[in-house]
Amino acid sequence: MDWDKLRIFHAVADAGSLTHAGDALHLSQSAVSRQIRTLEESLNTVLFHRHARGLILTEQGELLFDATRSMNKRIEAATARIRDSEEEVFGELRVTTTIGFGSLWLAPRLPKLYEKYPDLNIDLMLEERVLDLPMREADVAVRMKEPSQADLIRKKLMTIRMRLYASPEYLAQNGAPERIEDMARHRLICQNPRAAQVSAGMMLVQELLTYDIHSTLTVNNYFGVLQSVLSGLGIGVLPDYVIEDFPSVQRVLPNVESVEVPVFLAYPEELRQSKRIAAFRDFVQEEIFAHRQTRKALEADAASKV
Structure with missing residues (x-):
């Protein structure tokens, strides 16, 4: 199967429009349409229902889109590993955690990380839903329970109450x-x-x-x-x-x-060598250590006032 046609199909399915996909791929609408038609002919099936408001995937198109989405995520992971410099930390790092921990604890500390690595671009995704790290919905997670997937590297950071x-x-x-x-x-x-x-x-x-x-x-x-x-x-x-x-x-x-609630940091096994992951992991661990020292001092001060 032609990889270039699959790439174009994925862009169209993701955008839901030949025009928008063409803009993203820097191709004309007619060129995109021609590639999709050729792909449908090679598979002897219809991949899209066409109507005035855009394109909708057929059942066969949904199957192919699931496959190209998985392929795309793996290519992104491979690209991330390739682009990781031996000495520099740069590029996008997608971090997911809960709304409370992300907004109250993590975000206020990120200036220190940016000060050290100014070329790092962090996409902070705050939600209670557990994102799928092996499927590359995020690169690294801070979770309020131990991750269940076997193909994740995990480290217990601390406990909270x-x-x-x-x-x-x-x-x-x-x-x-x-x-x-x-x-x-x-x-x-x-x-x-x-x-x-x-x-x-x-x-x-x-x-x-x-x-x-x-x-x-x-x-x-x-x-x-x-x-x-x-x-x-x-x-x-x-x-x-x-x-x-x-x-x-x-x-x-x-x-x-x-x-007690355990707090874990986790990331996919395939990103073990990522410099961005290592920089974020070390930063969080340093901040956790400082947090523990501050909390001990605050609790000791509170106890002395009782």
Whole structure:
């Protein structure tokens, strides 16, 4: 099968338009159409339904597109490995992690990485859905559980816990709960238990809701929970790493917390030699070490005030 025709087919299927595919490939619409027609003739099948609003893949076209998409991802991975310099770190690095960890912990630290590697281009993909690393949906992931795929390199970075926090202004106005039963008098700010999230956080929220809490605010990510806590709306369930960058936020009910949540860094085996991956991995590990030292100091200071 002609690889060049497959490349053109993939571009058309991805764009859904001969014109847009031609623009991306720097070919005329007629040239693209001619290549698609020749490919269909060689396969003795129709790959696209044509209509006024664009092109839709036929069942046979979907099968071929699945194959070319997989091929394209593997070519991208091979290209990334080839382009990795022995001494330089440059090019695109696609990083995926949760909205909370990415926005509250990782993103504020990225200036240090860019300062060291100014030619690095990071595509930060924040979502609760677990992206498929072997299929090259991302290059590297920071996940709140150990990855299950066997063909991934993984490294445990740290453990976190979900705890209860409030602003000083809220506590001054409403008082601090002394027992977990006292939460019934406060507004609980948390992720919706039905939303995709770390199971340890969901279990803690479910436990708290058994104490007849009358007022709640649910947000679909921890960044929103934190902003609500800082605004003095109530007591929020947040991961413990937030206290480093928001030292004014105070922990309440220190005996109430989730079980430990492991944090793993993972990337495909085929990117083992990638200089971009190595630079990001080393950067995260250095920041984790600094984070641990800061957290120990903050916890020791909090304990001395009790």
